[in-house]
Amino acid sequence: MLPPRILVTGANGLVGQALARAAGRWRGADVLATGRRPALALGGFAGGTAALDVTDADAVERALQDFAPDVVLHAAGLAQVEACEADREACWALNVEATTALAAACHRHGARLVLPSTDFVFDGERGPYAEDARPAPLTHYGRTKLAAENALKASRLTRWAVARTTLVFGAPTGPAPRLDxxxxxxxxxxxxxxxxxxxxxxxTPTYDEDFADGVLRIVRFGKSGTFHVAGRxxxxxxxxxxxxxxxxxxxxxxxxxxxxxxxxxxxxxxxxxxxxxxxxxxxxxxxxxxxxxxxxxxxxxxxxxxxxxxx
Ligand SMILES: NC(=O)c1ccc[n+]([C@@H]2O[C@H](COP(=O)([O-])OP(=O)(O)OC[C@H]3O[C@@H](n4cnc5c(N)ncnc54)[C@H](OP(=O)(O)O)[C@@H]3O)[C@@H](O)[C@H]2O)c1
Missing domain, CATH: 3.90.25.10 (UDP-galactose 4-epimerase, domain 1)
Structure with a gap:
Protein backbone atom coordinates (compact mmCIF):
# COMPACT_ATOMS: atom_id res chain seq x y z
CA MET A 1 0.00 0.00 0.00
CA LEU A 2 1.05 3.64 -0.40
CA PRO A 3 2.59 5.15 2.74
CA PRO A 4 -0.43 6.26 4.75
CA ARG A 5 -1.23 9.25 6.90
CA ILE A 6 -1.36 7.86 10.45
CA LEU A 7 -2.81 9.60 13.50
CA VAL A 8 -1.87 8.11 16.89
CA THR A 9 -3.88 8.91 20.03
CA GLY A 10 -2.45 8.57 23.55
CA ALA A 11 1.06 8.95 22.15
CA ASN A 12 2.54 9.86 25.54
CA GLY A 13 1.70 6.41 26.91
CA LEU A 14 3.63 3.16 26.80
CA VAL A 15 1.73 1.67 23.86
CA GLY A 16 1.13 4.98 22.08
CA GLN A 17 4.82 5.89 22.12
CA ALA A 18 5.77 2.54 20.62
CA LEU A 19 3.12 2.90 17.91
CA ALA A 20 4.12 6.46 17.07
CA ARG A 21 7.82 5.60 16.83
CA ALA A 22 7.16 2.55 14.68
CA ALA A 23 4.78 4.48 12.42
CA GLY A 24 7.39 7.23 12.18
CA ARG A 25 9.87 4.70 10.78
CA TRP A 26 7.48 3.79 7.91
CA ARG A 27 9.20 5.38 4.97
CA GLY A 28 7.01 8.05 3.40
CA ALA A 29 4.25 7.79 6.01
CA ASP A 30 2.96 11.06 7.44
CA VAL A 31 2.47 10.60 11.19
CA LEU A 32 0.72 12.85 13.70
CA ALA A 33 1.32 11.78 17.30
CA THR A 34 -1.31 13.23 19.63
CA GLY A 35 -1.61 13.17 23.40
CA ARG A 36 -3.85 14.60 26.07
CA ARG A 37 -0.86 16.56 27.31
CA PRO A 38 0.79 18.44 24.46
CA ALA A 39 4.41 17.86 25.54
CA LEU A 40 5.21 14.71 23.61
CA ALA A 41 8.68 13.46 24.41
CA LEU A 42 9.20 10.99 21.61
CA GLY A 43 12.95 10.76 21.21
CA GLY A 44 13.95 10.09 17.61
CA PHE A 45 10.43 10.70 16.28
CA ALA A 46 10.36 13.00 13.26
CA GLY A 47 6.59 13.28 12.69
CA GLY A 48 4.19 15.95 13.82
CA THR A 49 2.77 16.30 17.31
CA ALA A 50 -0.40 17.88 18.66
CA ALA A 51 -2.61 17.92 21.73
CA LEU A 52 -5.81 15.90 21.42
CA ASP A 53 -8.20 14.98 24.22
CA VAL A 54 -10.10 12.02 22.78
CA THR A 55 -13.09 12.68 25.05
CA ASP A 56 -13.58 16.04 23.29
CA ALA A 57 -15.71 15.08 20.29
CA ASP A 58 -15.29 18.47 18.60
CA ALA A 59 -11.52 18.32 18.91
CA VAL A 60 -11.51 14.77 17.49
CA GLU A 61 -13.66 15.89 14.58
CA ARG A 62 -11.34 18.83 13.86
CA ALA A 63 -8.24 16.62 14.04
CA LEU A 64 -9.68 14.13 11.56
CA GLN A 65 -10.86 16.95 9.33
CA ASP A 66 -7.52 18.78 9.35
CA PHE A 67 -5.06 15.88 9.23
CA ALA A 68 -7.28 13.55 7.12
CA PRO A 69 -5.63 10.33 8.33
CA ASP A 70 -5.91 7.06 6.43
CA VAL A 71 -5.37 5.23 9.71
CA VAL A 72 -6.00 6.02 13.38
CA LEU A 73 -4.07 4.00 15.97
CA HIS A 74 -6.11 4.56 19.13
CA ALA A 75 -3.78 4.08 22.11
CA ALA A 76 -5.45 6.59 24.44
CA GLY A 77 -7.14 4.79 27.28
CA LEU A 78 -7.22 3.97 30.95
CA ALA A 79 -5.32 0.72 31.43
CA GLN A 80 -4.97 0.56 35.21
CA VAL A 81 -7.31 -1.96 36.80
CA GLU A 82 -7.57 -0.22 40.18
CA ALA A 83 -8.06 3.23 38.65
CA CYS A 84 -10.90 1.86 36.53
CA GLU A 85 -12.57 0.37 39.62
CA ALA A 86 -12.08 3.62 41.55
CA ASP A 87 -13.73 5.80 38.88
CA ARG A 88 -15.89 3.56 36.76
CA GLU A 89 -17.64 6.40 34.96
CA ALA A 90 -14.43 8.11 33.88
CA CYS A 91 -13.03 4.76 32.72
CA TRP A 92 -16.20 4.07 30.70
CA ALA A 93 -16.21 7.58 29.22
CA LEU A 94 -12.61 7.23 28.03
CA ASN A 95 -12.38 3.58 27.06
CA VAL A 96 -15.87 3.08 25.62
CA GLU A 97 -17.61 6.35 24.81
CA ALA A 98 -14.57 8.09 23.31
CA THR A 99 -13.77 4.98 21.25
CA THR A 100 -17.37 4.73 20.01
CA ALA A 101 -17.31 8.39 18.97
CA LEU A 102 -13.90 7.97 17.34
CA ALA A 103 -15.17 4.99 15.32
CA ALA A 104 -18.06 7.12 14.04
CA ALA A 105 -15.65 9.94 13.17
CA CYS A 106 -13.33 7.50 11.37
CA HIS A 107 -16.30 6.28 9.35
CA ARG A 108 -17.24 9.83 8.37
CA HIS A 109 -13.67 10.61 7.33
CA GLY A 110 -12.87 7.30 5.64
CA ALA A 111 -10.12 6.28 8.09
CA ARG A 112 -9.20 2.79 9.24
CA LEU A 113 -9.20 2.38 13.06
CA VAL A 114 -6.99 0.06 15.10
CA LEU A 115 -7.75 -0.40 18.81
CA PRO A 116 -5.29 -2.00 21.24
CA SER A 117 -7.19 -4.30 23.60
CA THR A 118 -6.33 -6.82 26.27
CA ASP A 119 -6.51 -10.39 27.56
CA PHE A 120 -8.47 -8.90 30.49
CA VAL A 121 -11.56 -9.40 28.27
CA PHE A 122 -11.23 -13.07 29.31
CA ASP A 123 -11.88 -14.65 32.72
CA GLY A 124 -8.52 -16.44 32.96
CA GLU A 125 -10.02 -19.90 33.40
CA ARG A 126 -8.38 -21.50 30.36
CA GLY A 127 -5.79 -19.27 28.71
CA PRO A 128 -3.77 -18.63 26.72
CA TYR A 129 -6.61 -17.62 24.44
CA ALA A 130 -7.22 -17.61 20.69
CA GLU A 131 -9.14 -14.78 19.04
CA ASP A 132 -12.41 -16.71 18.91
CA ALA A 133 -12.46 -17.64 22.61
CA ARG A 134 -15.51 -16.37 24.47
CA PRO A 135 -14.81 -13.16 26.43
CA ALA A 136 -15.99 -12.96 30.05
CA PRO A 137 -14.24 -10.04 31.78
CA LEU A 138 -13.79 -10.09 35.56
CA THR A 139 -12.94 -6.42 36.02
CA HIS A 140 -14.47 -3.09 35.09
CA TYR A 141 -11.35 -2.42 33.01
CA GLY A 142 -11.92 -5.65 31.07
CA ARG A 143 -15.61 -4.84 30.61
CA THR A 144 -14.80 -1.41 29.18
CA LYS A 145 -12.29 -2.88 26.73
CA LEU A 146 -14.76 -5.54 25.61
CA ALA A 147 -17.45 -2.88 25.20
CA ALA A 148 -15.01 -0.81 23.11
CA GLU A 149 -14.24 -3.83 20.92
CA ASN A 150 -17.98 -4.40 20.48
CA ALA A 151 -18.49 -0.73 19.64
CA LEU A 152 -16.07 -1.10 16.72
CA LYS A 153 -17.84 -4.23 15.51
CA ALA A 154 -21.26 -2.55 15.78
CA SER A 155 -20.10 0.66 14.11
CA ARG A 156 -20.54 1.46 10.44
CA LEU A 157 -16.78 1.16 9.99
CA THR A 158 -15.79 -1.75 7.80
CA ARG A 159 -12.03 -1.19 8.15
CA TRP A 160 -11.36 -1.71 11.83
CA ALA A 161 -9.08 -3.99 13.79
CA VAL A 162 -8.71 -4.95 17.43
CA ALA A 163 -5.15 -5.82 18.45
CA ARG A 164 -5.31 -7.59 21.82
CA THR A 165 -2.11 -7.69 23.78
CA THR A 166 -0.92 -8.35 27.34
CA LEU A 167 1.68 -7.28 29.88
CA VAL A 168 3.45 -4.83 27.60
CA PHE A 169 6.92 -3.72 28.62
CA GLY A 170 9.27 -1.24 27.03
CA ALA A 171 11.18 1.97 27.46
CA PRO A 172 8.89 4.97 27.02
CA THR A 173 10.44 8.38 27.50
CA GLY A 174 9.04 11.64 28.79
CA PRO A 175 8.13 13.29 32.06
CA ALA A 176 6.48 10.46 33.96
CA PRO A 177 5.23 7.60 31.84
CA ARG A 178 3.43 4.87 33.77
CA LEU A 179 5.88 2.23 35.00
CA ASP A 180 5.20 -1.13 33.41
CA THR A 204 2.44 -13.92 27.35
CA PRO A 205 4.56 -10.80 28.03
CA THR A 206 4.86 -8.47 25.07
CA TYR A 207 7.74 -6.21 24.07
CA ASP A 208 6.43 -2.77 23.08
CA GLU A 209 8.34 -2.74 19.77
CA ASP A 210 7.02 -6.17 18.80
CA PHE A 211 3.45 -5.09 19.51
CA ALA A 212 3.93 -1.97 17.39
CA ASP A 213 5.38 -4.10 14.59
CA GLY A 214 2.31 -6.38 14.73
CA VAL A 215 -0.10 -3.46 14.63
CA LEU A 216 1.65 -1.90 11.63
CA ARG A 217 1.50 -5.26 9.88
CA ILE A 218 -2.29 -5.20 10.35
CA VAL A 219 -2.27 -1.81 8.62
CA ARG A 220 0.17 -2.80 5.84
CA PHE A 221 -1.80 -5.96 5.06
CA GLY A 222 -5.09 -4.04 5.14
CA LYS A 223 -6.54 -6.52 7.64
CA SER A 224 -9.73 -6.17 9.63
CA GLY A 225 -11.01 -8.11 12.62
CA THR A 226 -9.41 -9.25 15.86
CA PHE A 227 -5.75 -10.20 16.18
CA HIS A 228 -3.74 -11.32 19.17
CA VAL A 229 -0.41 -9.48 19.09
CA ALA A 230 1.67 -10.61 22.06
CA GLY A 231 4.83 -12.45 23.02
CA ARG A 232 5.08 -16.16 22.28
N1 LIG B 1 0.17 -1.77 28.85
C1 LIG B 1 -0.35 -2.97 28.65
O1 LIG B 1 0.19 -3.99 29.14
C2 LIG B 1 -1.57 -3.13 27.80
C3 LIG B 1 -2.04 -4.42 27.58
C4 LIG B 1 -3.19 -4.60 26.83
C5 LIG B 1 -3.83 -3.50 26.28
N2 LIG B 1 -3.36 -2.26 26.50
C6 LIG B 1 -4.13 -1.13 25.95
O2 LIG B 1 -3.29 -0.18 25.36
C7 LIG B 1 -3.84 1.14 25.53
C8 LIG B 1 -2.77 2.05 26.08
O3 LIG B 1 -2.30 1.53 27.30
P1 LIG B 1 -0.89 1.95 27.92
O4 LIG B 1 -0.39 0.78 28.65
O5 LIG B 1 -0.08 2.60 26.89
O6 LIG B 1 -1.39 2.99 29.00
P2 LIG B 1 -0.66 4.35 29.44
O7 LIG B 1 0.80 4.18 29.42
O8 LIG B 1 -1.34 4.75 30.70
O9 LIG B 1 -1.06 5.33 28.27
C9 LIG B 1 -2.36 5.76 28.07
C10 LIG B 1 -2.30 7.12 27.45
O10 LIG B 1 -3.64 7.57 27.22
C11 LIG B 1 -3.62 8.95 27.47
N3 LIG B 1 -4.94 9.50 27.73
C12 LIG B 1 -5.69 9.37 28.83
N4 LIG B 1 -6.82 10.08 28.70
C13 LIG B 1 -6.76 10.68 27.49
C14 LIG B 1 -7.60 11.56 26.79
N5 LIG B 1 -8.78 11.95 27.31
N6 LIG B 1 -7.23 11.98 25.57
C15 LIG B 1 -6.05 11.58 25.04
N7 LIG B 1 -5.20 10.76 25.65
C16 LIG B 1 -5.55 10.32 26.87
C17 LIG B 1 -2.73 9.13 28.68
O11 LIG B 1 -2.34 10.48 28.72
P3 LIG B 1 -1.46 11.09 29.91
O12 LIG B 1 -0.06 10.65 29.56
O13 LIG B 1 -1.70 12.53 29.79
O14 LIG B 1 -1.98 10.46 31.15
C18 LIG B 1 -1.62 8.15 28.37
O15 LIG B 1 -0.55 8.78 27.69
C19 LIG B 1 -5.04 0.98 26.47
O16 LIG B 1 -6.22 1.06 25.72
C20 LIG B 1 -4.89 -0.41 27.05
O17 LIG B 1 -6.14 -1.01 27.26
C21 LIG B 1 -2.23 -2.03 27.27
Missing part, protein backbone atom coordinates in the same frame (compact mmCIF):
# COMPACT_ATOMS: atom_id res chain seq x y z
CA UNK A 181 5.80 -4.35 35.35
CA UNK A 182 9.31 -4.95 34.02
CA UNK A 183 10.62 -1.44 34.62
CA UNK A 184 9.00 -1.38 38.07
CA UNK A 185 10.79 -4.62 38.86
CA UNK A 186 14.13 -3.30 37.58
CA UNK A 187 13.71 -0.19 39.72
CA UNK A 188 12.78 -2.12 42.88
CA UNK A 189 15.41 -4.84 42.57
CA UNK A 190 17.99 -2.24 41.51
CA UNK A 191 17.30 -0.42 44.78
CA UNK A 192 17.67 -3.68 46.71
CA UNK A 193 14.00 -3.75 47.74
CA UNK A 194 12.23 -7.13 48.07
CA UNK A 195 9.15 -7.63 45.88
CA UNK A 196 6.21 -10.01 45.98
CA UNK A 197 5.00 -11.18 42.59
CA UNK A 198 1.99 -13.41 41.80
CA UNK A 199 2.89 -16.96 40.82
CA UNK A 200 -0.70 -17.74 39.81
CA UNK A 201 -1.02 -15.28 36.88
CA UNK A 202 -0.12 -16.67 33.48
CA UNK A 203 0.69 -14.21 30.71
CA UNK A 233 6.28 -17.41 25.67
CA UNK A 234 3.67 -18.46 28.21
CA UNK A 235 4.82 -17.97 31.80
CA UNK A 236 3.74 -16.73 35.20
CA UNK A 237 4.55 -13.21 36.28
CA UNK A 238 6.76 -14.75 38.98
CA UNK A 239 8.73 -16.68 36.35
CA UNK A 240 8.97 -13.47 34.33
CA UNK A 241 10.36 -11.64 37.37
CA UNK A 242 13.12 -14.23 37.70
CA UNK A 243 13.96 -13.87 34.00
CA UNK A 244 14.11 -10.08 34.37
CA UNK A 245 16.41 -10.36 37.38
CA UNK A 246 18.68 -12.66 35.40
CA UNK A 247 18.70 -10.46 32.29
CA UNK A 248 19.51 -7.32 34.29
CA UNK A 249 21.99 -8.98 36.67
CA UNK A 250 19.74 -8.24 39.68
CA UNK A 251 19.22 -10.28 42.82
CA UNK A 252 16.50 -12.85 42.09
CA UNK A 253 16.52 -13.69 45.82
CA UNK A 254 14.59 -10.46 46.40
CA UNK A 255 11.63 -11.84 44.42
CA UNK A 256 9.16 -13.94 46.38
CA UNK A 257 6.03 -15.60 45.01
CA UNK A 258 2.58 -14.68 46.24
CA UNK A 259 -1.03 -15.03 45.13
CA UNK A 260 -3.14 -12.57 43.18
CA UNK A 261 -5.74 -12.46 45.95
CA UNK A 262 -3.12 -11.56 48.53
CA UNK A 263 -1.76 -8.78 46.34
CA UNK A 264 -5.01 -7.36 44.91
CA UNK A 265 -7.87 -8.06 47.31
CA UNK A 266 -9.98 -5.30 45.65
CA UNK A 267 -10.04 -6.05 41.95
CA UNK A 268 -9.54 -9.63 40.75
CA UNK A 269 -7.30 -10.50 37.79
CA UNK A 270 -7.71 -13.22 35.16
CA UNK A 271 -5.28 -15.92 36.28
CA UNK A 272 -4.65 -18.31 33.41
CA UNK A 273 -4.66 -15.70 30.64
CA UNK A 274 -2.20 -14.74 27.89
CA UNK A 275 -2.82 -14.78 24.15
CA UNK A 276 -2.15 -17.24 21.34
CA UNK A 277 -0.61 -15.48 18.35
CA UNK A 278 -1.01 -18.10 15.63
CA UNK A 279 -3.34 -15.92 13.55
CA UNK A 280 -0.90 -12.99 13.59
CA UNK A 281 1.98 -15.32 12.75
CA UNK A 282 0.24 -16.92 9.80
CA UNK A 283 -1.71 -13.97 8.38
CA UNK A 284 0.73 -11.14 9.16
CA UNK A 285 4.12 -12.87 9.34
CA UNK A 286 4.34 -11.51 12.91
CA UNK A 287 7.43 -12.84 14.70
CA UNK A 288 7.91 -11.46 18.21
CA UNK A 289 11.46 -11.88 19.47
CA UNK A 290 12.15 -14.43 22.21
CA UNK A 291 11.65 -13.03 25.72
CA UNK A 292 15.35 -13.03 26.60
CA UNK A 293 16.17 -11.16 23.39
CA UNK A 294 13.48 -8.61 24.20
CA UNK A 295 14.86 -8.14 27.73
CA UNK A 296 18.40 -7.76 26.35
CA UNK A 297 17.16 -5.15 23.88
CA UNK A 298 15.31 -3.33 26.65
CA UNK A 299 18.46 -3.33 28.77
CA UNK A 300 20.23 -1.54 25.93
CA UNK A 301 17.44 1.02 25.54
CA UNK A 302 17.50 1.73 29.27
CA UNK A 303 21.28 2.11 29.18
CA UNK A 304 21.88 -0.71 31.68
CA UNK A 305 25.21 -2.50 31.08
CA UNK A 306 25.25 -6.24 30.39
CA UNK A 307 25.48 -8.17 33.70
CA UNK A 308 28.80 -9.78 32.67
CA UNK A 309 30.23 -6.34 31.78
CA UNK A 310 29.64 -5.16 35.35
CA UNK A 311 31.60 -7.84 37.17
Missing amino acids: FVRWLVRELGAGRPVRVPSDQVR EVLTTYALALRVAEAFGLDAGLVSPTTTTALHPGAPRPLKAGLLILRAETELGYRPRPLDAALADLRGRLGVPRPSARR
